Amino acid sequence: QVQLVESGGGLVQPGGSLRLSCAASGRTFSSYAMGWFRQPPGKERQFVAAISYSGGNTNYADSVEGRFTVSRDNAKNTVYLQMNSLKPEDTAVYYCARGTYLGGPYSTGRGGYAYWGQGTQVTVSS
Secondary structure, eight states: OOOEEEEOOEEEOTTOOEEEEEEEOSSOGGGSOEEEEEEOTTSOOEEEEEEOTTSSOEEEOTTTTTTEEEEEETTTTEEEEEEOSOOGGGOEEEEEEEESSTTOOOOSSGGGEEEEOOOEEEEEOO
């Protein structure tokens, strides 16, 4: 059973930064694409960023392009989301997710991910 555990959320002022981490169990982490999604209050879960299993390819939602950076350390079974220039509209519960298929490409849709973490709250407010 795969377990994903997010950490690093919290309260930050507008313009500030946070780095989220997602630690994965299992020995095949390096063979799966990973994604980050978020769910703002009262809204559906939405795509934020994704990274290929090698880390060589990434993709971002338009709303975070240029401000957020996704990366991974396969030796540590961990994926990261560096969030800079945070805005109030970035407030949400952030989830990491593992791709469905071994060696498969990353996806921007929820259906491309088979395992999800429990989420970590990010609140951007002055």
